[in-house]
Amino acid sequence: MVLIFRISAGIVIGLLCYKIIDFGLSDYSNRQDSARTDIFHSIDADFQSFLVGAKQHYKKHGRLPLYVSDIDCKRRRLCSVKSKDGDFYFNNNYHWMSISLYLETGILRYRCEVTFDVKDDRYGAHYYEQCRKIGGVSLPVFEEPPFSCKYPKNKTEVIICKSDRLIALENKLQSSYSKLLLRSSEYQKRKLHASYKAFDLDRLVTCSKAKCLLLKNSEMLMQFTIL
Numbered sequence: 001m002v003l004i005f006r007i008s009a010g011i012v013i014g015l016l017c018y019k020i021i022d023f024g025l026s027d028y029s030n031r032q033d034s035a036r037t038d039i040f041h042s043i044d045a046d047f048q049s050f051l052v053g054a055k056q057h058y059k060k061h062g063r064l065p066l067y068v069s070d071i072d073c074k075r076r077r078l079c080s081v082k083s084k085d086g087d088f089y090f091n092n093n094y095h096w097m098s099i100s101l102y103l104e105t106g107i108l109r110y111r112c113e114v115t116f117d118v119k120d121d122r123y124g125a126h127y128y129e130q131c132r133k134i135g136g137v138s139l140p141v142f143e144e145p146p147f148s149c150k151y152p153k154n155k156t157e158v159i160i161c162k163s164d165r166l167i168a169l170e171n172k173l174q175s176s177y178s179k180l181l182l183r184s185s186e187y188q189k190r191k192l193h194a195s196y197k198a199f200d201l202d203r204l205v206t207c208s209k210a211k212c213l214l215l216k217n218s219e220m221l222m223q224f225t226i227l
Contacts, residue, residue, distance in 0.1 A: 043090045043097055043116075050081060050088065051110070054101060058108050064101050069163035069210065083164050084140045096139055097131070143167055146174045156204050156213065163210050169217045176224035196220075 053071035058064060065071050068081045068088060082089045088099040097114040112131040142164075147153070149161035160166045177196060181189055203216045 043092050043095070046081060046090050047097065047099070050090070050099070055108050058103075064103065064108070067163070067165040067168070069165045082139075082142045084142055089139060089142075091139060143171065145170050154204055156200075156207065159207070159210055159213055166210055166213055166217070169214065169221065173217055173221050173224070176221060180224055180227055 050071065054065055057071055066083070066086050068083045082091075086100070088101075090097050090099075095114075095116040097112055097116075100111045102109050102111070110130065112128070113134050114128065114131045115134060115137070117133070118128040118131065145157070145160055145167045147157055149157070152158045152161055160170050177192070180192055184192060199216070199220050203213060207213045207216060
């Protein structure tokens with residue numbers, strides 16, 4: 001009798017454990033599906049806003065945007081889109097997509113790569129018809145300015161950190177300045193240092209917007225190129 005009771009108890013416990021494990025796996029699967037859906041919808045919203053902005057930029061300027069900052073950033077998350085060599089990247093946690101823009105008979109087209117599944121029954125999935133799924137590829141290393149954007153020292157650095165175009169220009173400016181110093185005499189180095197210090201102070205006092213910095217940095221870069 002005791003043996004029968006123990007066997008019955010063992011069977012009941014086994015069934016309970018199976019149910020608990022099955023429920024856990026089912027819950028994990030549901031959470032994974034939900035996470036993938038959240039990733040899709042989060043990136044999808046930024047992607048569609050980006051396409052609208054890219055079309056507006058082309059219509060206004062007659063050329064494709066090369067930097068994220070070329071596009072009017074009306075949505076906060078859209079500001080976090082990154083650019084690399086003319087391509088644009090949207091990411092959410094461990095998943096991302098890249099967009100490559102091109103023109104075909106005057107119409108803006110795009111190619112894209114994604115690291116997540118896009119199901120046909122999802123709303124807006126037709127935007128992803130030209131997307132190729134890839135796996136095991138990390139996001140590229142994006143360009144950073146020659147100072148810390150985590151701890152900017154002044155408003156000039158704050159403005160530069162918000163614009164990938166300004167970041168690229170600042171790096172070119174610093175690179176040209178450093179190369180000039182290397183091939184200059186001590187007297188010329190002192191003059192260059194004084195000139196750059198005056199330029200840095202001028203843009204700090206004068207510029208409160210990216211457009212002003214773009215102009216002043218471009219002019220200074222031109223002077224370095226001539227020298």
